[in-house]
Amino acid sequence: MQTTITQTFQSHFSTVPLLAFAPGRINLIGEHTDYQEGFVFPAAVEQGIWVAIQKNGLTVCRLYSLDFDQEFSFELDAFSPKKGHWATYVMGMVALLQQAGYQITGFDMVIGGNIPVGSGLSSSAALSVAIGTSISGLFGFQVPKKSIALYGQKSEHLFAGVKCGIMDQYASAFGVKGKALLLDCRSNSHEEVPAEFGEYSLILVNSKVKHSLADTAYNKRREACEESVRILAKHYPGIKTLRDIPLEDLEKVENLLPAELYPKAKHLITEIARVHLAGKALKSGELQTFGTLLKASHASLSKDYEVSCEELDFLAETSWKIDGVLGSRMMGGGFGGCTLNLVKTSEIAIFEKKIEAAYLEKFGIIPDFIPVKIGSGSSILEEISLAD
Numbered sequence: 553m554q555t556t557i558t559q560t561f562q563s564h565f566s567t568v569p570l571l572a573f574a575p576g577r578i579n580l581i582g583e584h585t586d587y588q589e590g591f592v593f594p595a596a597v598e599q600g601i602w603v604a605i606q607k608n609g610l611t612v613c614r615l616y617s618l619d620f621d622q623e624f625s626f627e628l629d630a631f632s633p634k635k636g637h638w639a640t641y642v643m644g645m646v647a648l649l650q651q652a653g654y655q656i657t658g659f660d661m662v663i664g665g666n667i668p669v670g671s672g673l674s675s676s677a678a679l680s681v682a683i684g685t686s687i688s689g690l691f692g693f694q695v696p697k698k699s700i701a702l703y704g705q706k707s708e709h710l711f712a713g714v715k716c717g718i719m720d721q722y723a724s725a726f727g728v729k730g731k732a733l734l735l736d737c738r739s740n741s742h743e744e745v746p747a748e749f750g751e752y753s754l755i756l757v758n759s760k761v762k763h764s765l766a767d768t769a770y771n772k773r774r775e776a777c778e779e780s781v782r783i784l785a786k787h788y789p790g791i792k793t794l795r796d797i798p799l800e801d802l803e804k805v806e807n808l809l810p811a812e813l814y815p816k817a818k819h820l821i822t823e824i825a826r827v828h829l830a831g832k833a834l835k836s837g838e839l840q841t842f843g844t845l846l847k848a849s850h851a852s853l854s855k856d857y858e859v860s861c862e863e864l865d866f867l868a869e870t871s872w873k874i875d876g877v878l879g880s881r882m883m884g885g886g887f888g889g890c891t892l893n894l895v896k897t898s899e900i901a902i903f904e905k906k907i908e909a910a911y912l913e914k915f916g917i918i919p920d921f922i923p924v925k926i927g928s929g930s931s932i933l934e935e936i937s938l939a940d
C-alpha cells in the first residue's frame with residue numbers, strides 16, 4: 553500500500569512525498585459510556601489510511617483520492633465544508649490547524665487506504681488523523697497527538713457534520729501494536745493494556761444493516777442519562793455524570809430512579825465496571841472472563857439500553873452458541889453495524905460458514921467478515937523515494 557500511494561503521488565505531482573499513516577479502530581468494550589465521561593477500551597487495527605504529502609510552493613492544495621479516483625483543489629484562504637465529500641476531512645484539519653496558529657502553505661496530497669467505509673472501524677477518524685499527522689510532519693509543526701485527535705474530532709463536528717466523541721481519533725493516534733487503550737473519557741488520558749489473544753482472534757461480522765432510529769435514539773439515551781444524573785445528584789451531592797456512581801450502589805439507584813430511567817442508568821454503571829474488569833482480565837490473560845464480559849455487554853446494550861436490533865442480537869446470540877467462540881457483542885452506537893467476536897483461530901472458517909448460513913437464512917443477507925489485529929497508531933513513515 554505504501555508503495556502504491558508513493559508511486560501514485562510521484563506520477564501525479566512529480567515530487568517525492570512524505571508518507572503518513574493512521575489506523576482504524578475497534579472498541580473492545582465500553583459502549584455508550586463516553587458521553588457520561590466513562591471508560592472505553594479501544595485499540596488501533598492494522599487497516600488504515602495512508603497520506604502522501606509534499607509542499608507545492610503555491611497557495612492551493614491539490615488533492616487526489618486513490619480510492620475514489622478523484623481530484624479536488626482548494627485555495628488556502630477560501631474554502632468551506634463540503635459534507636459527504638472526502639476532501640472535507642482535509643479542509644477540516646487545515647482549518648483547525650490554521651485556527652491554532654499553524655502557518656500552512658500550499659501542498660499536494662494523495663490519500664489511499666484499506667478500511668471498509670462505514671463498517672465500524674472508523675475510516676473517517678483514521679483519515680483525519682492521517683491528514684493531521686502528514687501536515688504536522690511536512691511543516692515540522694510537531695503537533696501533539698492529543699491535539700491531532702481533538703482537531704480530528706472537531707473537524708468531524710464542523711466539517712463532516714458528525715457529532716462524535718474523542719475515542720476514534722484518540723485510538724487512531726495513540727494505538728500501540730498488541731495493546732488496547734483503557735481510555736478515561738473524563739481526563740482524556742489512557743492506560744495501555746496488553747491485548748494478547750493467544751490462540752484466539754478478533755473478527756468483525758458486518759450485519760450490513762443500518763436502522764434509521766440511530767440518531768434519535770442516541771439523543772434520547774443521552775438525555776435519559778442526564779435526567780438520571782439530575783435526580784441522583786440530590787442524593788449524591790457533587791456527582792457530574794453516572795460515572796461517579798459506584799457499582800455497589802446499583803440497588804440504591806434502582807430505588808431512586810423512575811422505572812423507565814433505571815435500566816439506562818444501569819447500563820452505564822455496569823458497562824463502566826465491565827471496562828475495568830475487561831482490563832483486569834486481559835492483564836492476567838483470562839480470556840474466558842473477557843469473553844463473558846463481551847456477552848454481558850451485549851445483553852446490557854440490547855435489553856437495558858435498547859440500542860441493539862434484531863440483526864445484531866441474532867448475530868451475537870448465534871455466535872455465542874458456536875464452538876470456539878469466547879464472546880461476541882455489538883460494537884459501536886447500535887441499530888446496525890458490526891459485532892465483535894473473539895473466536896478460536898482454528899475455528900474461524902467454520903465460524904464464518906455457520907454465521908453466514910444462519911444470517912442468510914434468517915435475513916436474506918450475506919454478512920461481511922473482517923478479521924482484525926491490533927496494530928500501531930499514527931506515524932510518519934520513512935520518506936521512501938522510488939527514484940533512488
Ligand code: ADP
Nearest residue numbers: 617619637638664665669670671672674675676
Ligand atoms: P466510518 O464509520 O468508516 O468512519 P464515515 O461515514 O464516518 O464512516 O466516514 C466515511 C467517509 O470518510 C467516506 O465517505 C469518505 O469521505 C472518507 N473516507 C474514508 N476512507 C477513505 C479513503 N480511503 N479515501 C478517501 N476518503 C475516505
Ligand code: MG
Nearest residue numbers: 674675676677
Ligand atoms: Mg466515521
